[in-house]
Amino acid sequence: MTSAKPFSMRFIFLLALAVPASAVCGSAVASTTGDPSAWRNDRPEQPSAVIVRNATIWTSGPRGKLEGGDLLVRGGKIRAVGEGLTAPAGALEIDAAGKHVTPGLIDAHSHAAITGGVNEGSNITTAEVRIQDVIDSTDVDIYRQLAGGLTAANLMHGSANSIGGQTATIKLRWGAPPAELFMANAFAGIKFALGENPKQSNWNVDERRYPQTRPGVEQSIRERFTAALDYRRKWNEHNASRDRNRVPPRRDLQLEAILEILDGKRGIQSHSYRADEIIMLMRIAEDFDFTVKCFQHVLEGYKVADELASHGAGASTFSDWWAYKYEVIDAIPYNGAIMWDRDVLVSFNSDSSELARRMNLEAAKAVRYGNVPEEEALKFVTLNPAIQLGVDDRIGSLEPGKDADFVIWSGDPLSTYSVAEQTWIDGRKYFDRADDLARRDAVTAEREALISKARSFKEKPEEEGEGSDETAPAEPESETEPETEPETETDAEPTAGALRQGVNR
Amino acid sequence: MSRSLTLLCCLALLPVSGAFAATTAYVGATVHPVSSPAIESATILVEDGKIVAVGTEVEIPADAVSFDMTGVHLYPGFVHPLSVLGLTEISSVRGTRDFSEIGEVNSDIRAEVAFHADSELLPVAMSGGILTAHVAPTGGVFRGTSAAVKLEGWNWEDMTMASGVGAHVAYPRLRARTGGFNPPTEEEVKERKEKALEALNETLDDTKAYATAMAAALEGKAPKPEYDAKLAALVPVLDGRMPLFLYADELSQIESALDWAKEREISNLVLVTGPDAAYLGERLAADGVRVLLNGVLARPDRDWEPYDAAYTAAKRLHEAGVEFCIGDGGDGFDAAHVRNLPFHAAMAAAHGLPHDVALRSVTLSAAELLGIGDRVGSLEPGKDATFIATNGDPLEIKTQILGAWIEGEKIDFSLDRQKRLHEKYDNRPRPDGDQPAVEGLREQGKG
Numbered sequence A: 001m002t003s004a005k006p007f008s009m010r011f012i013f014l015l016a017l018a019v020p021a022s023a024v025c026g027s028a029v030a031s032t033t034g035d036p037s038a039w040r041n042d043r044p045e046q047p048s049a050v051i052v053r054n055a056t057i058w059t060s061g062p063r064g065k066l067e068g069g070d071l072l073v074r075g076g077k078i079r080a081v082g083e084g085l086t087a088p089a090g091a092l093e094i095d096a097a098g099k100h101v102t103p104g105l106i107d108a109h110s111h112a113a114i115t116g117g118v119n120e121g122s123n124i125t126t127a128e129v130r131i132q133d134v135i136d137s138t139d140v141d142i143y144r145q146l147a148g149g150l151t152a153a154n155l156m157h158g159s160a161n162s163i164g165g166q167t168a169t170i171k172l173r174w175g176a177p178p179a180e181l182f183m184a185n186a187f188a189g190i191k192f193a194l195g196e197n198p199k200q201s202n203w204n205v206d207e208r209r210y211p212q213t214r215p216g217v218e219q220s221i222r223e224r225f226t227a228a229l230d231y232r233r234k235w236n237e238h239n240a241s242r243d244r245n246r247v248p249p250r251r252d253l254q255l256e257a258i259l260e261i262l263d264g265k266r267g268i269q270s271h272s273y274r275a276d277e278i279i280m281l282m283r284i285a286e287d288f289d290f291t292v293k294c295f296q297h298v299l300e301g302y303k304v305a306d307e308l309a310s311h312g313a314g315a316s317t318f319s320d321w322w323a324y325k326y327e328v329i330d331a332i333p334y335n336g337a338i339m340w341d342r343d344v345l346v347s348f349n350s351d352s353s354e355l356a357r358r359m360n361l362e363a364a365k366a367v368r369y370g371n372v373p374e375e376e377a378l379k380f381v382t383l384n385p386a387i388q389l390g391v392d393d394r395i396g397s398l399e400p401g402k403d404a405d406f407v408i409w410s411g412d413p414l415s416t417y418s419v420a421e422q423t424w425i426d427g428r429k430y431f432d433r434a435d436d437l438a439r440r441d442a443v444t445a446e447r448e449a450l451i452s453k454a455r456s457f458k459e460k461p462e463e464e465g466e467g468s469d470e471t472a473p474a475e476p477e478s479e480t481e482p483e484t485e486p487e488t489e490t491d492a493e494p495t496a497g498a499l500r501q502g503v504n505r
Numbered sequence B: 001m002s003r004s005l006t007l008l009c010c011l012a013l014l015p016v017s018g019a020f021a022a023t024t025a026y027v028g029a030t031v032h033p034v035s036s037p038a039i040e041s042a043t044i045l046v047e048d049g050k051i052v053a054v055g056t057e058v059e060i061p062a063d064a065v066s067f068d069m070t071g072v073h074l075y076p077g078f079v080h081p082l083s084v085l086g087l088t089e090i091s092s093v094r095g096t097r098d099f100s101e102i103g104e105v106n107s108d109i110r111a112e113v114a115f116h117a118d119s120e121l122l123p124v125a126m127s128g129g130i131l132t133a134h135v136a137p138t139g140g141v142f143r144g145t146s147a148a149v150k151l152e153g154w155n156w157e158d159m160t161m162a163s164g165v166g167a168h169v170a171y172p173r174l175r176a177r178t179g180g181f182n183p184p185t186e187e188e189v190k191e192r193k194e195k196a197l198e199a200l201n202e203t204l205d206d207t208k209a210y211a212t213a214m215a216a217a218l219e220g221k222a223p224k225p226e227y228d229a230k231l232a233a234l235v236p237v238l239d240g241r242m243p244l245f246l247y248a249d250e251l252s253q254i255e256s257a258l259d260w261a262k263e264r265e266i267s268n269l270v271l272v273t274g275p276d277a278a279y280l281g282e283r284l285a286a287d288g289v290r291v292l293l294n295g296v297l298a299r300p301d302r303d304w305e306p307y308d309a310a311y312t313a314a315k316r317l318h319e320a321g322v323e324f325c326i327g328d329g330g331d332g333f334d335a336a337h338v339r340n341l342p343f344h345a346a347m348a349a350a351h352g353l354p355h356d357v358a359l360r361s362v363t364l365s366a367a368e369l370l371g372i373g374d375r376v377g378s379l380e381p382g383k384d385a386t387f388i389a390t391n392g393d394p395l396e397i398k399t400q401i402l403g404a405w406i407e408g409e410k411i412d413f414s415l416d417r418q419k420r421l422h423e424k425y426d427n428r429p430r431p432d433g434d435q436p437a438v439e440g441l442r443e444q445g446k447g
Helices: A008-022 A140-147 A214-240 A253-262 A275-287 A303-310 A334-342 A355-368 A374-379 A381-386 A435-458 A496-500 B002-012 B119-126 B186-218 B250-265 B274-286 B313-319 B338-350 B355-361 B364-369 B417-426
Strands: A049-058 A065-074 A077-082 A094-097 A100-103 A104-112 A150-155 A163-166 A168-171 A187-193 A266-272 A294-297 A316-317 A346-348 A408-409 A421-427 A428-434 B023-031 B039-047 B050-055 B065-068 B073-074 B078-083 B130-135 B143-150 B160-170 B244-248 B269-275 B290-294 B324-327 B387-390 B403-405
Touching: A008 B250, A049 A408, A100 A187, A104 A294, A104 A355, A104 A381, A140 A150, A140 A355, A140 A421, A140 A428, A150 A355, A150 A421, A150 B002, A163 A214, A187 A253, A214 A253, A214 A275, A253 A266, A253 B250, A266 A275, A275 A303, A303 A334, A303 B073, A303 B417, A316 A334, A316 A381, A334 A346, A334 A355, A334 B417, A346 A355, A355 A374, A428 A435, B073 B417, B078 B290, B078 B324, B078 B338, B078 B364, B119 B130, B119 B338, B119 B403, B119 B417, B130 B338, B130 B417, B244 B250, B250 B269, B250 B274, B269 B274, B274 B290, B274 B313, B290 B313, B313 B324, B324 B338, B324 B364, B338 B355, B355 B364
Parallel strands: A049 A094, A049 A100, A104 A150, A187 A266, A266 A294, A294 A316, A316 A346, B023 B065, B023 B073, B078 B130, B160 B244, B244 B269, B269 B290, B290 B324
Antiparallel strands: A049 A065, A065 A077, A100 A408, A150 A168, A163 A187, A408 A421, A421 A428, B023 B039, B039 B050, B073 B387, B130 B143, B143 B160, B387 B403
16 A cells, blocks of 8 residues: 555644643653655754663663663664663653563564565576665654664665565665665675575466575585686686786676685575585585585474574574474474574574564563573564674664663563554654554544545545545445446445544554 | 472373373362353362363262362363364375365365374374364355364274365455465455455355255155265355354455355355454344354554554453354464464463463353353363363473373373473483583483
């Protein structure tokens, strides 16, 4: 459903009336307006200092979990976490008694906020293509995920290629343009994929593409690493040559990206399921003298947990998905617990714009299946993905010096009954549930006004105003013949009758 | 941790299938009947697979086998209201897809005849507390009839609790869906809509004629018409004996579907729908339409809708007075993940649905909607002894399910493929010097 309904501009006026009455937790700072059109949201202000008081603080850092703790933020960075902190004069005080505070959640595997398709399926290897070129900062899922406490995500291509494109780690700065979402100083990544998807097992293709087997996938990867070394050798020879007639090698952006992997400057994030292919990729890496940064999905990682730990690869897995393809018949929800127990760096990811709205509850599944201690389970969606993405110097835990990316929860973040009340990034409040709820009243009021206006036009059809059809479709007459459904409508817009009943909360 | 370890040990003493005595008493548990408030230190008395008494003053017969359930919570097993569980093993593998027939009119299809009693998905579902399911086919406009099944048994006949639970009919979409993978064009949607409406109306007209001709033949007033399985299967829908499960998700589609059902005088109607149904709460309540809300953990369809529109849908239906239960979407992917059903209800509870209603929406409300409310869904005398033991609120993800019983027989969790693989690889010898991260983790991890 596309956004930008004609009435959206108008309710900004109403919003101005509604928001001040809704301040929560004593916080007087406005969040984004939470408008579903990204560009209508101003960057939230950054108070010079913020102190969150009396909360249960899950730091995901060396301080562990603090009861009755304070979090002090200055200039968008965390200054201190502790008890009874002194705040500078003029600090924004948030009384969070009874609430819980966690680091902003991080999704290590996302396909949200990407323009167009996520697969460049033409070739088996496509290392030259880059997600950072196609970040869609207007995707409303960014806001919905903020509302679930998510503050950062690793955007990746799909799994159509054994060597896919370059990844982009973003912060969910709703309203900012793409370049401001992209974390330019994050460790560079590249998507790899093994198994059924690169070998095109589960869909019909007009023309089959090599490879169609796992051994073929292995060779397609080895071939590229060998070609990359050849490419470097040619350039080295060219640069060393004194032949005045020498012709420079043709630049190859794909091989240059692959050379970055070999140089340890670009980390592999490899879609994988089965134990055999996980071992296979680690052995290729060892043959070429580098380390696989992180396996994605890695649903049989529990079978080779010791090998993963020994190689030093991270594992970013689903909490409990299985049996949707043959290669995941042996997936178990204890995967995270077993790997964690055997010293693998484990995160849980979404791979789903819907699931990314509740990563805290995915973490709870590590407690359900395998009794991972609660604070360690939360790290599966905070510190651990930050390390896997090479951004743990900035985010992932509540420690002095890190970015002030945090979430205030109504209760225990691992409880199904808790909701995110506020989500902050860089010391700016990007989501506030109370503001969001208040905004809905404004929307409802605006709709009421528009609908009654539209109805008045309908009663006097000769005076029908421009655009009234679109803003408020007329209530259906007693539609006994479904065929009479107006065919011109392309939006799944609720009818006036439904809207009048109130759609909010 | 040590507490749940103790509970596990005590539950391990319970007899596994075949060994149960005629009368069994589960003593000292916190019993959550669902049909009434929780009872502390209560006893459930089971005889021949049926509950005969629940309460604090249950008289335990001298020859009964008693089990101390102190510290354990007992709940009815979850009732999954709509799934292709047992009709598929791995939905991407064509040979295991027995839920979707080709053609538009498949009203004679019976789901239960392909229910795979030894599906690997079933023990996993039971470990997650799903003990009863409603399985329905999904192909075509008239999709066929569904069955309620218990998830433990020797074969589909043994496991079918009720066949012909409903006739399943997909009402066509009126508008193209936007987004998603390969969305159909407006033209394709229009063409499909017209074709589907034609199939809908013609088939019901034919069924009516068939029923009339059959009645006339029975009275000897006319020759018997040639048997038509597709029409014969729909006759019980016309006279209201069998509910029509009508599928419609998008708002205009739902409104049109309800109009159509009224025009066709469908008296026994269940609307299988999504969060948009919450916009029509008043109408659904006034018309007495029962609702199967398929999916709480869903994104809003429209950008401008509140981010929690699907989370609050159940609450809005409840407040409008609609009779409803909660499902999970019910597709091939979902079949492997039915154990997450209670967490759909939990999300609704986190967004305003009263907790007791949320719990009911995945137990008794589902059983009632399926017509098996006299058998399962609550812990009451006369009902099947189909229940689960937990260490807390089963709508909380952190809570663990410690045991499950169907008709009084304890489910053997070691048949769960996932628990077997866990056991095997958790016990893989460690590299020299490596110790478990938490003492006793392995033992505790079996929960």
